[in-house]
Amino acid sequence: AQTVTQSQPEMSVQEAETVTLSCTYDTSENNYYLFWYKQPPSRQMILVIRQEAYKQQNATENRFSVNFQKAAKSFSLKISDSQLGDTAMYFCAFMKLLGNTPLVFGKGTRLSVIA
Amino acid sequence: DGGITQSPKYLFRKEGQNVTLSCEQNLNHDAMYWYRQDPGQGLRLIYYSQIVNDFQKGDIAEGYSVSREKKESFPLTVTSAQKNPTAFYLCASSIQLAGGTQYFGPGTRLLVL
Numbered sequence: 001a002q003t004v005t006q007s008q009p010e011m012s013v014q015e016a017e018t019v020t021l022s023c024t025y026d027t028s029e030n031n032y033y034l035f036w037y038k039q040p041p042s043r044q045m046i047l048v049i050r051q052e053a054y055k056q057q058n059a060t061e062n063r064f065s066v067n068f069q070k071a072a073k074s075f076s077l078k079i080s081d082s083q084l085g086d087t088a089m090y091f092c093a094f095m096k097l098l099g100n101t102p103l104v105f106g107k108g109t110r111l112s113v114i115a
Numbered sequence: 116d117g118g119i120t121q122s123p124k125y126l127f128r129k130e131g132q133n134v135t136l137s138c139e140q141n142l143n144h145d146a147m148y149w150y151r152q153d154p155g156q157g158l159r160l161i162y163y164s165q166i167v168n169d170f171q172k173g174d175i176a177e178g179y180s181v182s183r184e185k186k187e188s189f190p191l192t193v194t195s196a197q198k199n200p201t202a203f204y205l206c207a208s209s210i211q212l213a214g215g216t217q218y219f220g221p222g223t224r225l226l227v228l
Contacts, residue, residue, distance in 0.1 A: 043221070044219065103217055105150075107155060
């Protein structure tokens with residue numbers, strides 16, 4: 001079975017600064033997908049970024065980027081130029097390569113962006 | 116607009132009562148999922164369905180039931196056997212492709228009276 005661990009229950013960052021959220025996972029699979037989801041106070045789950053394990057290049061989406069270290073089974077999220085709207089719970093999630101398999105989530109990191 | 120809708124937004128259950136949470140999607144997605152969210156627990160899988168008239172149990176299926184009679188709909192029933200139903204329930208859907216991203220509805224908050 002796969003497990004996902006987010007070791008930072010809470011973090012804070014000053015507006016316009018950069019912050020990195022950690023995620024590690026355990027799997028015996030060689031190919032899979034990794035995701036970061038954001039859940040703001042509205043509780044709507046929003047996809048932030050996804051990474052295919054067979055791609056060596058780290059995914060980026062505007063101010064969001066990941067550092068994917070397959071051998072170390074690490075998948076951290078970097079948020080640059082933090083904005084007040086980035087305040088949310090952030091969940092790391094794992095999915096097997098085969099289609100339509102459920103996500104396995106970490107317990108989340110609560111990020112507060114301070115003005 | 117395409118998307119996933121969940122209703123109601125808030126639901127109150129009396130002791131011994133079965134309640135049903137609605138999840139509808141018009142994205143033409145094949146797969147649908149139900150997750151439960153408790154404080155400090157992340158999201159845990161209750162049930163999922165990859166195709167109409169078929170579904171599989173997740174990690175915490177006890178006390179819950181589902182049906183998938185239509186592609187667009189995946190209702191979740193919380194039965195009286197679920198002794199601790201107070202939680203936030205999220206429905207998601209995805210296309211039938213490897214790595215298909217799951218998109219989530221707005222959720223239903225279930226409270227016990």
